[in-house]
Amino acid sequence: MQLTEMRPDFERADGVLAGVEPREWLFRGIVGGAALFVFVVIIAMIYELTRQAWPAIDAFGLGFLTSTTWNPPSEQFGAAPFIIGTLVTSSLALVLGTIIGVGSSLFLVEVAPRCVRLPVSYTVELLAAIPSVVYGLWGVFVLGPWIQHTAGPFIVRWFGWLPWVEGPALGVGVFEAVLILTIMILPTIVAISRDVIGAVPRSQREGILALGATRWEMVRIAVLPYARSGILGAAILGLARAIGETLAVALVIGNSTQVPDSIFSPAYTMASVIANQFREAENDMHVAALIYIGLLLLIITLLVNAGARLLVWRVTKGQITTVIE
Amino acid sequence: MIATSSRNRRRRKAIDTLATAGIIGAGAGAIVPLFAILIFLLLKGLPALNLQLFTQNPGPTGVAGGGIQNSIVGTAVLMALSLAIGLPFAIATGVYLAEYGRGRVGFVVRFLVDVLAGIPSITIGLFVYTVVVLRMGTFSALAGGLALALIMVPIISRVTEEMLLLVPQTMREASYALGVPKWRTVLTIVVPAARSGIMTGVILASARAAGEAAPLLFTSLGNNFRSTSITSPIDALPLRIFTYATGPFAYQHAQAWAASFILVAFVLVLSVSGRLLLLRGRR
Numbered sequence: 001m002q003l004t005e006m007r008p009d010f011e012r013a014d015g016v017l018a019g020v021e022p023r024e025w026l027f028r029g030i031v032g033g034a035a036l037f038v039f040v041v042i043i044a045m046i047y048e049l050t051r052q053a054w055p056a057i058d059a060f061g062l063g064f065l066t067s068t069t070w071n072p073p074s075e076q077f078g079a080a081p082f083i084i085g086t087l088v089t090s091s092l093a094l095v096l097g098t099i100i101g102v103g104s105s106l107f108l109v110e111v112a113p114r115c116v117r118l119p120v121s122y123t124v125e126l127l128a129a130i131p132s133v134v135y136g137l138w139g140v141f142v143l144g145p146w147i148q149h150t151a152g153p154f155i156v157r158w159f160g161w162l163p164w165v166e167g168p169a170l171g172v173g174v175f176e177a178v179l180i181l182t183i184m185i186l187p188t189i190v191a192i193s194r195d196v197i198g199a200v201p202r203s204q205r206e207g208i209l210a211l212g213a214t215r216w217e218m219v220r221i222a223v224l225p226y227a228r229s230g231i232l233g234a235a236i237l238g239l240a241r242a243i244g245e246t247l248a249v250a251l252v253i254g255n256s257t258q259v260p261d262s263i264f265s266p267a268y269t270m271a272s273v274i275a276n277q278f279r280e281a282e283n284d285m286h287v288a289a290l291i292y293i294g295l296l297l298l299i300i301t302l303l304v305n306a307g308a309r310l311l312v313w314r315v316t317k318g319q320i321t322t323v324i325e
Numbered sequence: 326m327i328a329t330s331s332r333n334r335r336r337r338k339a340i341d342t343l344a345t346a347g348i349i350g351a352g353a354g355a356i357v358p359l360f361a362i363l364i365f366l367l368l369k370g371l372p373a374l375n376l377q378l379f380t381q382n383p384g385p386t387g388v389a390g391g392g393i394q395n396s397i398v399g400t401a402v403l404m405a406l407s408l409a410i411g412l413p414f415a416i417a418t419g420v421y422l423a424e425y426g427r428g429r430v431g432f433v434v435r436f437l438v439d440v441l442a443g444i445p446s447i448t449i450g451l452f453v454y455t456v457v458v459l460r461m462g463t464f465s466a467l468a469g470g471l472a473l474a475l476i477m478v479p480i481i482s483r484v485t486e487e488m489l490l491l492v493p494q495t496m497r498e499a500s501y502a503l504g505v506p507k508w509r510t511v512l513t514i515v516v517p518a519a520r521s522g523i524m525t526g527v528i529l530a531s532a533r534a535a536g537e538a539a540p541l542l543f544t545s546l547g548n549n550f551r552s553t554s555i556t557s558p559i560d561a562l563p564l565r566i567f568t569y570a571t572g573p574f575a576y577q578h579a580q581a582w583a584a585s586f587i588l589v590a591f592v593l594v595l596s597v598s599g600r601l602l603l604l605r606g607r608r
Contacts, residue, residue: 027508028425034417035426035434038441038482041475045444045452052455103351111348122600123356129596130362131536133563134585137570141578142365183358190355214341237443244445246539247563251570271447271539278451278543294451298444305443309436 042302049295056288064292070257072282077289079296081259085267086297088260089174089249090242093181097242098235100182101189106219108190109197121194128187136251139180144171144252147179152264166262172254175263180248185238192237192312196230197223229311236308244301246271270297363589370586373579378587383549389576393584395551399466399560400535400588402553403545406470407534408527411477415530416516416523418478419485424511426486435486442479449475450540458544466552466559469545476537477530484526484603488519521602528599532592538563562588 050057056064060077067078108121152169159165169175200223208222224231254266255276268276270293281287377392384391422435449472457468492515500510516523538561541547546558547568553559562584569581 024506024508027511031417031421031425034414035421037414038418038434038437038478042437042441042444044456045448048452048455049448100351100354103348104355107348107352111345112352120352120356123359125600126593126596127359129532129536129592130359131538131563131585131588131592133536133538133566133570134362134366134589137566137581137585138362138365140570141369141582142361186355186358214337216341216344217337219344240443244443244447246445246447247567251567271445274447274451275539275542279546291451291455294448298448301443301445301448302440305440306436309439309443 045298046295049291049298053288053292053295055285056292059285060289060292064289065296068259072277072286075283075285077285077292079270079289079293081257082268082270082273082293083296084259085174085253086243086269086271088267089177089181089253089269090239092174092178092263093185093242094235094239096178096182097185097189097238098231101186101234101238102193102231104186105190105194105197106223108194110215110219110223121190124187124190126187127183128191132184132245132248133251135180135184135248139176139248139252140171143179144176147171147176156264164262165264167264169264170254170266172252173264173266174253174260177249177253177267177269178263180252181242181245184245184248185241188241189234189238192234193227193231196227196234196312199230200226229314233308233312236304236311240301240304240308243304244271244297246275250275270294366582366586366589369579369582370589373583374586375583378580378583382551386572387574389574393560393562393565393580395548396560396562396565396584397587398551398553399545399548399564400562402466402555402559403469403473403541403561404531404535406466406555407473407477408531410470411474411481411530412527414474415478415481415526416485418482419489419523419526420511420516422482422486423489424507424515435483438479438482441475442483446472446476446537446539447542450543453540454543461556463556464544464546464558466545466555466557469541469559469561470555472540472544473534473537476540477534480530480533481523481526484529485519485523488522488526489515491522492518525599525602528595528602532595532599535595536563536588536592538567542567 056077060067064077064079065083066080067076068080069076069078070081071077104120104124108117112120148169148171152167152175155165155175156167156169160167204222204226205218208218213221249269250272253268253272255268255272256266257268257273258265260267274290274294274297278287278290281290377390378394379392379397380394381390381392382395383393418434418438422431422438425431426434453468453472453475457471458464461468496514496518497510500514501507505514541561541564545561545564547564548558548560566581566584566588569577569584572578572581
């Protein structure tokens with residue numbers, strides 16, 4: 001039984017193999033141990049963060065998720081403003097990013113001539129290589145002033161009647177974080193949805209074109225439904241990236257522990273509050289509360305990532321390496 | 326009858342044109358941000374570059390001048406440390422996935438590697454803070470290197486796996502036919518054949534880790550002086566950019582742009598060469 005186990009992939013048995021059995025097992029143990037280590041790290045992460053956050057978990061329980069009081073000096077902590085901040089910024093970025101991302105994937109696959117395709121898809125992919133903190137710097141000194149003086153007043157003037165659109169636009173706030181996050185998740189969404197849209201069989205397209213459909217009808221009826229779950233997976237992976245994004249957001253979101261009441265209000269997200277307050281934590285409970293937020297962030301991203309990856313895998317049969325964005 | 330059908334056709338045609346315009350617009354919108362960022366890096370970063378940046382540590386806060394030599398050296402040390410820690414694990418995991426990782430266990434490991442890649446870097450920073458910094462009692466380059474290694478491992482192991490699977494099965498079979506056991510085949514035939522591909526993964530992972538500041542905030546902390554000791558706090562380019570971007574002084578902002586210019590140039594060179602290698606390997 002053991003002998004069959006350690007045979008090479010094609011069936012072949014001989015005494016030479018049996019002779020080196022210990023070293024084969026040693027090698028297998030080493031590489032298998034390294035793989036196991038990944039598992040250990042994830043478990044250890046959950047365990048350690050829970051242990052360090054315990055004072056806060058013990059004191060506030062699940063009420064931590066709904067309380068809006070964040071008052072370090074009096075040791076009163078509730079994470080609701082940050083959870084709302086994360087939800088609002090990442091879901092808005094997700095909507096914007098998916099529209100632009102799927103649109104530009106369609107452009108790459110269906111519309112663009114061959115000579116345009118590669119440079120454009122390369123340009124988008126390079127966005128993933130720009131460090132988060134550089135996005136933040138750009139946000140602070142370029143995007144922020146532009147929103148404050150140009151885009152913000154324009155939006156308030158024409159769309160001020162919408163709920164949650166209230167001025168004045170500052171140089172920092174939810175809106176700016178949303179724009180930065182949209183740019184940052186674009187490469188993730190484009191890379192995957194471009195591949196799943198490209199994987200839609202030619203025959204599907206040709207079939208509906210033969211029935212006299214226009215290009216848009218082909219996209220709407222034959223391509224998008226076919227690629228739907230892959231695109232959904234891409235969007236969720238983008239969401240996971242937006243939820244965990246830290247420094248770019250920390251620099252532009254305006255650092256307010258109040259629940260934002262307009263898209264131009266300053267706010268905080270779960271990741272950015274940790275980044276900005278952890279080093280200057282005022283007391284042990286403050287540290288525990290921030291680690292509690294870190295634990296929640298870990299759990300949320302684990303769930304979101306697991307779901308997205310299973311979805312993308314099911315569509316692409318593990319062909320697309322989603323790690324390399 | 327004919328009139329309605331031709332009107333219907335015009336309507337469909339119009340919708341098609343509109344949708345195509347929207348799609349082209351999205352394509353254009355997707356390439357604008359990169360240029361918007363690169364242009365400002367050139368406009369603001371290039372003029373702020375000077376030799377001093379590379380040869381001096383930061384001066385006292387508020388006094389213009391000084392450099393970011395400490396951050397450049399720090400980033401180099403952190404890169405070396407994280408590769409030293411992460412590379413063996415990552416390559417071994419990749420070998421496991423490619424050569425032994427079939428069936429359910431392989432599926433679970435592959436899944437966990439991908440999940441690890443999705444964990445926010447700030448959470449990895451918190452984790453390393455609790456297990457290393459609290460135990461050692463001090464912020465250190467070692468803790469920073471470990472945090473960056475955790476970011477590199479999933480990238481390197483998945484690329485390694487992909488590259489090992491590209492090595493033709495016939496090469497393995499030729500080796501087995503000579504009576505070479507599997508472990509030795511993997512070590513002396515398969516891995517060397519995939520060497521340049523694995524290198525690509527290492528380059529891409531380094532590019533990613535070089536730009537990360539979030540996991541360093543609570544691990545390597547930052548340092549105003551040049552340090553190469555692995556047991557004391559150390560600076561890094563992205564950390565310096567974060568500190569200066571929030572600082573009140575104009576010279577700090579200028580140096581943040583200069584540091585970003587250096588960092589992005591470094592990361593883009595790594596990332597572009599890595600991707601080119603990857604494309605060549607896949608073909």
